[in-house]
Amino acid sequence: MRLPRRQHSVLPGFGLTLGFAVVYLSLVALIPMCALFLRARGLGWAGFWSTVTEPRVLAACRLSFGAAFIGATLNAVFGFIVAWTLVRYRFFGRRFIDALIDLPFALPTAVSGIALTTIYAPNGWIGRALVPLGIKAVFTPLGVVIALTFIGLPFVVRTLQPALEDLEADVEEAAASLGASRPQTFRRVIFPAIVPSLLTGFALAFARALGEYGSVVFISGNLPGKTEIAPLLIVTQLEQYDYAGATAIAVLLLVISFAMLLVINALQRWSGRRHLRGM
Amino acid sequence: MSLRPATAEPRWVRTLLLAITMLFLAAFLVTPLVAVFTEALRKGVGAYFAGFNDPAVRSAIKLTLLTAGIAVPVNVVFGLAAAWSVAKFEFPGKSLLTTLIDLPLAVSPVVSGLIYVLVFGLNGWLGPWLKAHHLQVIFAVPGIVLATVFVTLPFVARELIPLMQEQGTEDEESALTLGASGWQTFWRVTLPNIRWALLYGVILCNARAMGEFGAVSVVSGHIRGKTNTVPLQVEILYNEYNFVAAFAVASLLAMLALVTLAAKSFIEWRMTSAPASPAVPGDPT
Amino acid sequence: MWYRQGMKNWRSLVIVGAAVLCAADAAVPAARAADGVTLLNVSYDPTRELYREYNDAFAAHWKQETGQVLTIDQSHGGSGKQARAVIDGLQADVVTLALAYDIDAIARNSKLLPADWQTRLPNNSAPYTSTIVFLVRKGNPKGIRDWGDLLKPGVEVITPNPKTSGGARWNYLAAWAWALKHELGDLKKLDDPRQAAAVAAAQDKAKAFVGELFKRVPVLDSGARGSTNTFVQRGIGDVLLAWENEAFLAVNELGPDKVDIIVPSISILAEPTVAVVDANVDAHGTRKVAEAYLQWLYSPTGQQLAAKHFYRPVDTKSVDPADLKRFPALELVTIDKVFGGWKNAQKTHFDDGGVFDAIYAK
Numbered sequence: 001m002r003l004p005r006r007q008h009s010v011l012p013g014f015g016l017t018l019g020f021a022v023v024y025l026s027l028v029a030l031i032p033m034c035a036l037f038l039r040a041r042g043l044g045w046a047g048f049w050s051t052v053t054e055p056r057v058l059a060a061c062r063l064s065f066g067a068a069f070i071g072a073t074l075n076a077v078f079g080f081i082v083a084w085t086l087v088r089y090r091f092f093g094r095r096f097i098d099a100l101i102d103l104p105f106a107l108p109t110a111v112s113g114i115a116l117t118t119i120y121a122p123n124g125w126i127g128r129a130l131v132p133l134g135i136k137a138v139f140t141p142l143g144v145v146i147a148l149t150f151i152g153l154p155f156v157v158r159t160l161q162p163a164l165e166d167l168e169a170d171v172e173e174a175a176a177s178l179g180a181s182r183p184q185t186f187r188r189v190i191f192p193a194i195v196p197s198l199l200t201g202f203a204l205a206f207a208r209a210l211g212e213y214g215s216v217v218f219i220s221g222n223l224p225g226k227t228e229i230a231p232l233l234i235v236t237q238l239e240q241y242d243y244a245g246a247t248a249i250a251v252l253l254l255v256i257s258f259a260m261l262l263v264i265n266a267l268q269r270w271s272g273r274r275h276l277r278g279m
Numbered sequence: 280m281s282l283r284p285a286t287a288e289p290r291w292v293r294t295l296l297l298a299i300t301m302l303f304l305a306a307f308l309v310t311p312l313v314a315v316f317t318e319a320l321r322k323g324v325g326a327y328f329a330g331f332n333d334p335a336v337r338s339a340i341k342l343t344l345l346t347a348g349i350a351v352p353v354n355v356v357f358g359l360a361a362a363w364s365v366a367k368f369e370f371p372g373k374s375l376l377t378t379l380i381d382l383p384l385a386v387s388p389v390v391s392g393l394i395y396v397l398v399f400g401l402n403g404w405l406g407p408w409l410k411a412h413h414l415q416v417i418f419a420v421p422g423i424v425l426a427t428v429f430v431t432l433p434f435v436a437r438e439l440i441p442l443m444q445e446q447g448t449e450d451e452e453s454a455l456t457l458g459a460s461g462w463q464t465f466w467r468v469t470l471p472n473i474r475w476a477l478l479y480g481v482i483l484c485n486a487r488a489m490g491e492f493g494a495v496s497v498v499s500g501h502i503r504g505k506t507n508t509v510p511l512q513v514e515i516l517y518n519e520y521n522f523v524a525a526f527a528v529a530s531l532l533a534m535l536a537l538v539t540l541a542a543k544s545f546i547e548w549r550m551t552s553a554p555a556s557p558a559v560p561g562d563p564t
Numbered sequence: 565m566w567y568r569q570g571m572k573n574w575r576s577l578v579i580v581g582a583a584v585l586c587a588a589d590a591a592v593p594a595a596r597a598a599d600g601v602t603l604l605n606v607s608y609d610p611t612r613e614l615y616r617e618y619n620d621a622f623a624a625h626w627k628q629e630t631g632q633v634l635t636i637d638q639s640h641g642g643s644g645k646q647a648r649a650v651i652d653g654l655q656a657d658v659v660t661l662a663l664a665y666d667i668d669a670i671a672r673n674s675k676l677l678p679a680d681w682q683t684r685l686p687n688n689s690a691p692y693t694s695t696i697v698f699l700v701r702k703g704n705p706k707g708i709r710d711w712g713d714l715l716k717p718g719v720e721v722i723t724p725n726p727k728t729s730g731g732a733r734w735n736y737l738a739a740w741a742w743a744l745k746h747e748l749g750d751l752k753k754l755d756d757p758r759q760a761a762a763v764a765a766a767q768d769k770a771k772a773f774v775g776e777l778f779k780r781v782p783v784l785d786s787g788a789r790g791s792t793n794t795f796v797q798r799g800i801g802d803v804l805l806a807w808e809n810e811a812f813l814a815v816n817e818l819g820p821d822k823v824d825i826i827v828p829s830i831s832i833l834a835e836p837t838v839a840v841v842d843a844n845v846d847a848h849g850t851r852k853v854a855e856a857y858l859q860w861l862y863s864p865t866g867q868q869l870a871a872k873h874f875y876r877p878v879d880t881k882s883v884d885p886a887d888l889k890r891f892p893a894l895e896l897v898t899i900d901k902v903f904g905g906w907k908n909a910q911k912t913h914f915d916d917g918g919v920f921d922a923i924y925a926k
Contacts, residue, residue, distance in 0.1 A: 011367050011451050012461035018364035024357050025379060028429050032394035035404055039397050054916075055925060078303045085300045089293060095548070097300075099540040103308050105483060106536030108490030108510035109388075111529040114517060115311035118318065121798040125310060139783040139800065150307050182288055204384075211387025214492035214510075221783040222725060224924040231389040231493070236786070238393070239644035239728045241651070241669050242916065247397070250390045257385035261378050269374075401653035401674060410653070413847070418654040500654040501639045502604060515640070518789040519612055520817040522797070 036254065040247040051248040056224050057233060061252075064230040067141060068209035071148030072156075076202045079156030086157070087164040101158065104151045109214025116147055117219045139221030144229060147215040152205030159204065163197035200267045207260040211253060315533050318526035330516075330524035331531075338504045339512035340531075342420065346508060347488040350427040354484055355477070358435025363469075365436075366443030367451070377440065384433045391429050392497025395422060418500030423508065426494040431484045438480035439473055446472055475547075482539050490532060600633030601853055606656035608643040608730055608836070609789045610810045614873035615660070621869060622860055626853065634853060642787035643730030644669075650676065650841065657845050657854045660838040662730025664688070665906040667839050676843040690835035691861035692875035695896055696731075696738040698826040699795065699804040699811045706802045710828045711742035714777055714803060721780045722801035724791045726913075726920055730836075731788040733914060735805040738832040739777055740913075741897045743770035745830055751897060775923045796823065807834070809874035812890070833896040836875075 040048060051057065085091075086098050104112065120127045120137040127137055137143050167190060175185040213231040221227040228236075230253055237246035287293075320327055330336065364370075365377055383391065397403045399416040409416060416422045450472065454464040470477075492510040499506045507515060509532055516525035607615055619636040626634045639646065639654070643662035650656045651674045661667055664682055667689075671679050682689045700708050706719050714721055724732040745751050747766035753759040783800060785791045788810055795804040796818050803826075806814070811825050838858050845851040860866050864882035871877045871887040880888055903909040913919045 010455060011448055011464075012455075013465070014364055014368045014370075017360040018368070018370070021357060021361035021364055021380075022376070024360075025376075025432075028425070028432060029383060030379070032398045032429075035397040036390070036394050056921070078299065081296050082300045082303065085293075085296050088287075089297060091297060095544055097304060099537075099544040100304065100308050100312075102483075102486075102540050102543075103312065103536060106486040106490065106539060107311070108492050108513070108529075108532050110492040110510045110514050111315065111490075111532055112311060114513070114525070114529065115314045117798065118314050119310050121800070123799040125314070126306065138798065139794075146307075150311070153307060182292075207385040211385065211390065213387060213389045214496075217786070222786060223781070223784050224725075224727075224921075231387040232786075234387075234389050234393065235497075235645075236725070236727055239642065239648050239786075240914075240916070241644075241648060241673055243402075245916070246393065250387075250393055253387050253390055257387070258378075258382065261381050261385050264381070265374060265378050396652050399653075401651065403652075406653060410847075415653070415655060417652060418649060500649050501641055502654075503638045503640075505637055517793070518609065518640075518787075520813075 033254065036247055036250055039243065040251040043244050043248055047244065048248050048251070051245050052252050056228070057230075057249060059225040060228050060230045060233045060249075063141060063144065063227065064210055067144040067148050067229070068206050068212075070145050071152050071209050072202050072206040074145070074149045075152045075156040075205045076198060079153055079201065079205075080160060080198060082153075083157045083160035083164055087161055102154050105154050109151065109212070110218070112150060113147065113215035113218030116150060116215065117143075120146060120219065138219050139223075139227065141227055143219040143221065144216055144227060147219050148209035148212060151212055151215055152209050155204035155208060156198070156201035159197050159201035160194060163194045167193055196267055196270045200264060203260060203264045203267060207257060207264065210260070211257065312533060315526055315530050318522060319530040321526075322523050326523050327527045327530075330521075330527035333524065335504045335507065336512055336516075336524070336528055339507045339509045339528075342423070342505075342507065343489050343509040345420070346424050346427050347485055349424050350431050350488045351481060351485050353428055354431055354435050355481060357432065358437075358439055358477075358480060361436040362439035362443050362473075363465075365440050366446075367448050380436050380440075381433050383429050383431075384437075388430065388491065388493025389497060391494040392426055395426055395429075395498050417498050418502070418506060420506065422498040423495050423506060426498045427488050427491055430491050430494050431488045434484035434487060435477065435480035438476045438483070442473055442476045443469075479543060482543050486536060486539055489535065600635060601850060602635045602637060603657045603850060603854060603857060604637045604639065604655055605658050605660055605857075606639045606646050606650055606654060607660040608646060608662040609640055609787045610731070610807050610813070611660060611836075612638070612640050613813065614809075614870065614875065617873070618861070618866065618869050621865060622857055625860065625865070626856070629856075632853075636857075642724075642728050644728050645787075650674070655844055655848070656841050657848060657850050658838060658840055658858055660836065662834075662836050663733065663906065664835065664837045665733075665910050666730060667837055668906065670841070674843075676841050677839055678842065681839045682837065684840075685838065685858060686862060687878045688835060689837045689839060690878065691838060691858070691866065692836065692870035692877055694808045694834045694836065694875055695831045695894070696734050696805055696834065697808050697811050697831065698828060699792075699806050699814060699823050700826050701802065702822055702824055704824055704826065708803050708826055711739055711773075711830075712746065714739075714780065715773070719780060719803065720782055720801040721777060721803055721805065722783060722791050722795045723778075723781055723805040724788050725784040725786055728786045729788055729791075731807050731810070731834075732784075732791075732805075733909075734807075734832055734834045736774060736913065736920065737899060737903060737909060738828075738830075739774050739805075740770045741832055741902050742828065742830050743773040744902065745897075751902060754902065771919060774919075778920075778923050808876070808891070812874035827892045827894050830895040830897065832902075833898045835899075 043051065082101070086094060117138050119125050120130070120143065122128065122131050122136070130137055135142070137146060171189055172185055175189045180188065211231055216229055217232055220229060220232070222232060230249060234246045234249050234253075237249065288296075361376075361380055365373060396417055398405055399409060399422060400406050401410065416425070450468050451464050454468045455461075459467065490510055495508055496511060499508070499511055501507060501511060501515070503515070509528060513525050513529045513532070516528060605615060605619070615638055619638065623634045623636060626632060639656075643666045647659070647661060647666040647669050650659060650670050659667055659670065667677075667681060671677050671681060685691070698708060700706065706716060707713065708716070708719065713719070723735045726732040726736045741751070744754070744766050747769045748754070748759075748762065754763055783791070783794050785794055788807060791804060792806060792810060792814050795801050796814055815823055815825060838861065840851065840854045840858060845854045861870070862879065864879075867877040867879050867882050868884065868887070871883045874890070876891050877883045899906060899909055911918065
């Protein structure tokens with residue numbers, strides 16, 4: 001239970017800390033981003049529009065969105081199961097696995113890319129098993145999905161874990177004592193309580209996957225229109241000295257990132273409120 | 280936490296869920312990790328350590344340590360300042376500020392690098408001025424540090440803000456009422472309250488700072504022995520057909536990751552099993 | 565109370581952080597070595613081994629000549645990426661890139677060197693040449709002998725992306741040249757106005773051939789090294805279109821038991837070019853050593869080293885005949901003759917909206 005904070009706090013340091021935070025944020029992040037928008041403005045609306053609606057750019061965006069969405073969905077499903085087993089069950093090696101969840105954070109994306117490609121290539125450990133099934137993993141959109149699932153996993157698990165830990169036992173007990181079966185309790189009591197966190201985790205994984213570069217370039221195959229992701233297209237445009245084209249796509253990605261963040265923030269506020277109401 | 284029979288799943292469900300967890304994590308987390316070490320040790324321990332004898336690798340390690348050594352403390356100071364202002368006060372534009380703090384998390388690493396090229400590059404805003412003063416930002420250490428600072432900016436703040444919001448201002452207010460100064464309150468009340476979350480943020484921030492690839496790749500210039508960080512060096516070794524060395528250096532990063540993850544787990548365990556410690560995060564007082 | 569101690573640690577952490585910051589600030593301006601002289605050579609992907617050895621040799625030579633200690637820094641990457649970095653301010657003293665077009669781009673976009681840079685060194689500023697050959701699986705199971713065989717059913721071709729890789733542009737143009745020759749019988753017809761109709765028809769055929777070829781490409785890596793790794797390490801594809809030197813190197817490094825080199829009937833004369841970046845050497849005061857560095861590439865030692873690393877030397881007299889014998893004889897066409905120079909080739913084929921984009925438009 002929390003009381004609404006007073007408008008005028010007696011605590012000191014507001015000006016100092018806010019001032020520092022805003023100046024720092026502006027210098028490191030906001031002003032450089034303005035440079036991006038200014039450079040893109042040179043294109044004009046018509047130029048911007050014709051760049052971002054080119055078939056190749058559209059195809060890259062479709063792939064980035066599609067693969068990020070599938071990756072985040074996979075993570076929502078499996079991440080939920082992982083978080084559930086980690087929070088609810090006690091088994092040998094639980095702490096180890098719990099620590100391992102953050103691996104995609106800690107492992108440099110280039111290393112992840114090389115390692116995943118090594119494993120899923122037709123002569124790799126898992127890729128070899130997929131060949132008889134007629135499944136090609138690396139250098140196909142499936143490879144992109146694999147990389148994006150890998151990097152998004154910690155986001156879902158780490159947002160779900162606290163939510164699951166905070167679920168009050170007595171609510172579930174009450175549901176059980178009122179005659180609810182376990183699946184009913186799950187559907188009516190547990191699931192609604194964690195939906196906001198699940199959505200937040202999903203959105204975080206999705207946002208991260210949209211912009212991912214390092215791990216994807218090794219595994220994707222980079223075929224224009226087929227396995228070329230949007231961030232790679234920016235690099236490609238730069239290497240052709242097409243700064244305008246690169247900045248146009250970068251602006252598009254940046255605006256989408258920002259929109260995603262607003263959604264995530266709204267979700268987090270919602271989950272905070274839900275959380276309170278649950279108590 | 281003990282299991283509650285009335286609210287536990289049937290045994291077969293638990294087994295199934297456990298099996299799914301294990302399989303999923305094995306396919307996605309464990310195999311890449313094992314692959315890194317297997318490839319690194321493919322030609323034996325001698326070849327593995329020979330990989331680190333390269334002066335280029337050594338200088339990459341130094342550069343990575345320097346970069347993280349700057350980016351992490353700077354972002355700790357920022358994270359503390361941002362969290363203090365956001366969590367303890369109400370002001371208009373607060374939610375915009377928190378959103379902006381998260382922005383680097385969602386921005387593509389490639390875009391993060393690009394914005395610095397547009398500002399500090401020869402054809403960028405400050406390019407001509409920097410050239411006139413013989414200063415080099417992009418394709419030199421400052422550019423790499425800046426890109427890393429940008430990419431790791433949210434990590435500390437993100438850990439602190441929700442916790443400090445949850446903790447409210449009562450502790451600080453009572454300290455102030457008892458006559459403590461602002462700094463004293465911060466050092467003796469706030470900091471002990473948030474130390475674990477802060478440490479968690481530092482660990483994540485550090486891991487990302489040492490591992491960042493995309494953004495640093497755009498601003499590095501890849502000068503052997505000068506502007507290559509460890510992740511970039513991995514790519515270079517890989518491209519030189521030096522697979523054992525590439526994976527050996529990669530395994531160094533993987534080990535670092537494992538060690539920090541283990542440290543984090545140990546701290547969390549200490550935290551939950553030491554009830555005497557004052558104001559554990561999540562403690563609703 | 566133990567958290568008091570913790571508090572002290574925090575304070576020291578902040579102090580250490582501040583100290584590190586100051587130290588780093590102080591360290592930054594000392595980017596260039598104080599005594600002796602430093603050169604930065606910005607190069608493309610497959611020259612790593614060549615310049616590693618050449619740099620040592622030249623540093624020794626320079627020490628002997630002038631007594632000055634020379635350090636040469638290397639940067640490698642896709643040719644276009646490297647040119648872009650120089651345009652954006654990478655402090656290259658010399659550039660040694662995959663094709664003239666990328667150095668032209670530096671001249672055009674940044675004015676760091678004059679537009680006529682290519683006339684300043686012999687042989688169009690190309691101290692060594694190369695060409696494009698095929699790398700196939702051991703024993704050539706798909707029976708690939710020439711460009712036409714690449715369209716056999718079930719053949720997968722590996723090449724990097726011509727948009728980003730210099731080598732891949734040579735690949736693409738070599739395939740195109742073969743198709744023209746195949747249709748016309750004699751490439752001299754290209755210059756004959758009376759044959760215009762036949763040439764136009766042949767150009768259409770060539771476009772169709774190259775289009776079909778790229779439909780057989782499952783992976784487009786961004787650089788030549790990426791493609792070699794895909795082909796050899798990942799075991800993907802039946803034939804790799806590669807720089808001749810890259811193909812030799814792959815056989816040497818990765819084992820002759822895995823792959824064979826196939827030399828097609830006709831290929832393109834690839835001229836990797838080198839240039840001093842005027843504005844940068846003048847700012848660093850390194851013009852003399854930079855110019856000597858590039859000129860020495862044409863010396864007997866430079867040519868021998870080029871040949872040793874599987875580049876075709878331009879001065880064959882000074883090179884061991886045994887090394888020369890490794891280079892197979894084949895018909896080599898030039899980009900000027902078949903495509904009217906790099907600018908035309910780039911505009912028609914590789915710029916946005918060009919022929920290459922049309923291949924992937926559908």
